Amino acid sequence: MSGRRIFARPARFAAIAPYVWMVLFFLVPFAFVLKISLSQTAIAQPPYAPVFDPTAGWEALKTALAALSIDNFRLLISDDLYVFAYVRSLTVAVTATALLLLIGYPIAYGMARLPKRWQAVAMVLVIVPFWTSFLIRIYAWINILQHDGLLNQILLALHLVSQPVVWLSTDSAMYIGIVYSYLPFMILPLYATLAKMEPALEEAAGDLGAPPWQVFWLVTFPLSLPGVGAGVLLCFIPIVGEFVIPDLLAGSNSLMIGQTLWLEFFTNKDWPVASAAAIVLLVVLLVPLLLYERLQKRQLEQGR
Amino acid sequence: MRKFSRLSRFNIVSLALGLAFLYLPILILVIYSFNASRLVTVWGGWSLRWYHEFFNDRAMIEAAWMSLRVAVSSATIATLLGTLAAVALSRGERFRGRTLFSGMLYAPLVMPEVITGLSLLLLFVALNAERGFWTVTIAHTTLTMCFVAVVVQSRLGSLDRSLEEAAMDLGCDPVRAFVAVTLPLIAPAIVAGWMLAFTLSLDDLVIASFTTGPGSATLPIRIYSEVRLGVKPEINAICTLVIVLIAVVIVIASLASKLSSSQGENAAPL
Numbered sequence: 047m048s049g050r051r052i053f054a055r056p057a058r059f060a061a062i063a064p065y066v067w068m069v070l071f072f073l074v075p076f077a078f079v080l081k082i083s084l085s086q087t088a089i090a091q092p093p094y095a096p097v098f099d100p101t102a103g104w105e106a107l108k109t110a111l112a113a114l115s116i117d118n119f120r121l122l123i124s125d126d127l128y129v130f131a132y133v134r135s136l137t138v139a140v141t142a143t144a145l146l147l148l149i150g151y152p153i154a155y156g157m158a159r160l161p162k163r164w165q166a167v168a169m170v171l172v173i174v175p176f177w178t179s180f181l182i183r184i185y186a187w188i189n190i191l192q193h194d195g196l197l198n199q200i201l202l203a204l205h206l207v208s209q210p211v212v213w214l215s216t217d218s219a220m221y222i223g224i225v226y227s228y229l230p231f232m233i234l235p236l237y238a239t240l241a242k243m244e245p246a247l248e249e250a251a252g253d254l255g256a257p258p259w260q261v262f263w264l265v266t267f268p269l270s271l272p273g274v275g276a277g278v279l280l281c282f283i284p285i286v287g288e289f290v291i292p293d294l295l296a297g298s299n300s301l302m303i304g305q306t307l308w309l310e311f312f313t314n315k316d317w318p319v320a321s322a323a324a325i326v327l328l329v330v331l332l333v334p335l336l337l338y339e340r341l342q343k344r345q346l347e348q349g350r
Numbered sequence: 351m352r353k354f355s356r357l358s359r360f361n362i363v364s365l366a367l368g369l370a371f372l373y374l375p376i377l378i379l380v381i382y383s384f385n386a387s388r389l390v391t392v393w394g395g396w397s398l399r400w401y402h403e404f405f406n407d408r409a410m411i412e413a414a415w416m417s418l419r420v421a422v423s424s425a426t427i428a429t430l431l432g433t434l435a436a437v438a439l440s441r442g443e444r445f446r447g448r449t450l451f452s453g454m455l456y457a458p459l460v461m462p463e464v465i466t467g468l469s470l471l472l473l474f475v476a477l478n479a480e481r482g483f484w485t486v487t488i489a490h491t492t493l494t495m496c497f498v499a500v501v502v503q504s505r506l507g508s509l510d511r512s513l514e515e516a517a518m519d520l521g522c523d524p525v526r527a528f529v530a531v532t533l534p535l536i537a538p539a540i541v542a543g544w545m546l547a548f549t550l551s552l553d554d555l556v557i558a559s560f561t562t563g564p565g566s567a568t569l570p571i572r573i574y575s576e577v578r579l580g581v582k583p584e585i586n587a588i589c590t591l592v593i594v595l596i597a598v599v600i601v602i603a604s605l606a607s608k609l610s611s612s613q614g615e616n617a618a619p620l
Contacts, residue, residue: 058445061438064431064495065447068454071492075469078476092475152364159357160365168365175372177545177596179553181570182589185577186375189382189586196378229372280460287462289556294577304464311468312559321472324465331462339456 076328083321084114094317118322128323131306132330138292138302139285142224146281147274149225150232154273155266157233158240165241169234176230184223184294191219191295220296224285232277239273240266272345279338283331303327380593383586400587410572410588417552417569420483424490425547431491432498432547433540437528439499440506458496466493467560474561481563489561490551497550498543505539506532538606545603549596 088095096110122128157168175183190196191213198210213219247269251261267274289304301309303323311320383401387394404410435455438445458466470489474481509532517527555570562568569592576585 057438057441060434060441061445061451064435064438064455064499065451067431067492067495068451071470071473071488072454072458072466075473078472079465079469082472149368152360153368156357156361156365156368159361168369171369172372174600175376177549177600178376179549179570179589179592179596181553181555181573181577182379182592183375185573185585185589186379188577189379190375226371226375229368233368283460284462287464289462289464290574304462307464307468317472320468324468327462328465335457335460338460339453342456343452 079321079324081114082318083118083325084116085318086113086115086117087316087318092317093315118318119326121319122322122326128303128306131301131303132326134300135286135288135303135327136330138220138224138288139282142221142228142285143278143282145221145225146228146232147278150229150236150277153229154233154236154240157237158243169237172230172233172237180227181290183227184291187219187223187226188214188294191222214295215297217296220292223291223295224288227291228281228285231280235276235280236270236273239270243269272341275337276341276345279334279341283334283338286331287327376593379586380590382583383590385583385586388583400583401591403584404587404591407584409567410569410584413567413569413572414588416483416566420486420490420558420568421548421551424487424494424551425544427487427491428495428547429498429540429544432495432543433502433536435495435499436502436506440503455496455499458493459500463493463554463556467557470557471560481561482566485561485563486558486566486568489557490547490554493554493557494547494550497546498540501543501546502536502539505536509535541603541606545599548599552592552596 082094085094085096087093096113153172157165157172160168188195193210193212193214195213197213198207201207201211202209243266247265248261251265252258256264286302287304288302289308292302293305293308307320307323307327310316310323384396384398385393386397386399435451439448439452439455467489470485470492471481474485479485513531513535514527517531518524522530553570554568555574558568559571559574562571569588573585573588576582
């Protein structure tokens with residue numbers, strides 16, 4: 047009898063607890079977001095109306111349902127602030143992901159070329175900063191980039207600039223922060239595909255007379271595309287909703303959608319509009335999210 | 351011709367620059383935490399002054415304690431649930447709702463934290479749950495169990511299944527075969543999963559901000575509100591302590607994984 051078949055049943059039972067947990071604390075909450083995004087702001091506790099009262103009976107529920115409206119979504123489309131925030135989030139995410147790919151690829155490539163023993167060491171070295179707190183790493187950059195920070199001190203000492211350059215509260219600072227924080231997410235999937243690649247393929251192309259750049263562009267890069275895809279999605283999706291990095295490093299003039307949502311929620315206390323903004327953000331991200339899930343599944347099946 | 355499989359100068363330079371980029375800012379932060387000067391950027395000699403300041407800051411200590419409690423409890427629940435999820439995904443070939451299940455497990459890995467945090471808060475408000483330790487723990491468990499599931503699943507996937515099958519041929523029932531044979535083999539991945547969950551929870555600002563209540567701030571929430579007001583040398587000291595704590599956890603876990611890998615062969619590197 048195949049072990050696989052015997053195992054199917056208890057393994058299914060193993061799914062019960064995590065399944066229930068995820069439905070309860072991941073899926074169901076979205077129903078609440080959707081419901082509140084259709085509600086109106088109210089100066090009350092909780093700050094929205096209508097509130098469903100399951101004890102009030104069917105008629106009360108029907109009136110509550112009738113009170114739902116899509117006004118919040120209309121507001122999002124008509125208000126330039128939100129449209130700009132979505133556009134800016136996508137622009138920042140595209141730019142930052144491109145930078146990450148450009149910077150991460152040579153590093154991952156170098157790792158894959160190391161002798162086997164050193165590859166494991168390099169991998170640990172790349173992962174360790176990821177274990178280190180996210181907030182702390184951003185804070186470290188504030189130390190370096192501020193007006194009298196280390197970077198300006200070095201530039202002044204080397205006479206590269208005559209007076210301190212403004213780094214903090216600029217888009218450059220934000221991109222440095224994003225690239226710095228997400229680099230391991232880009233390097234690891236790239237390294238995983240590059241390390242698995244057969245070196246004989248590159249050698250064959252070289253033997254057949256291709257110059258190194260052609261070997262890279264025609265052989266190495268196409269073969270590493272699954273890693274590129276995983277790395278790009280792994281960075282792109284969370285960057286679109288990024289809140290902490292732009293808040294601490296970028297200037298205050300143009301906000302990303304994550305910041306707008308946060309402000310709407312905590313400062314303006316407009317929960318319905320914040321919920322609607324979250325729904326729109328989710329819809330924008332649904333395509334890359336589904337792509338990511340599909341890629342993840344395929345890689346696990348290959349790894350088996 | 352071995353031109354392409356060997357390390358070129360370009361490879362070495364990009365690796366060195368990449369690692370320098372990853373480590374220098376953290377190193378600078380640690381060094382400056384021992385700075386005696388009140389000005390963050392002026393070097394005033396070595397001193398433990400800011401560590402002293404931290405240990406006298408009640409609010410910070412309370413936040414650190416809250417963070418540690420949340421991290422330990424959520425990592426533990428997440429490891430249990432995440433391991434079960436990994437077993438279900440890699441051993442239970444087909445069951446109803448499998449696609450939904452794996453979708454729910456992968457989505458939180460990349461979902462913007464703002465959305466996850468907001469949705470959980472709305473749930474807790476609707477349930478009229480008192481926000482604090484437990485709501486943050488539940489929120490962190492939901493996020494980190496997905497990471498545990500991925501780590502454990504990749505280990506399960508690379509495991510030789512014939513070992514389990516041999517145990518069953520020798521008369522073990524599936525559950526016993528799993529506990530006696532598979533579990534010890536995937537132990538390093540489970541330990542790594544717990545660590546990952548622990549550090550992610552310790553690190554999280556956004557989800558904790560949404561799901562915590564008044565008076566129960568976690569360390570990142572406290573640090574964040576301080577950092578927004580400007581750079582304070584005390585923060586350097588706290589950050590260094592957090593880095594040291596995480597380093598200790600990593601060392602312990604890698605020792606544990608070495609120990610179990612000397613018992614069972616080919617354990618996963620951390």
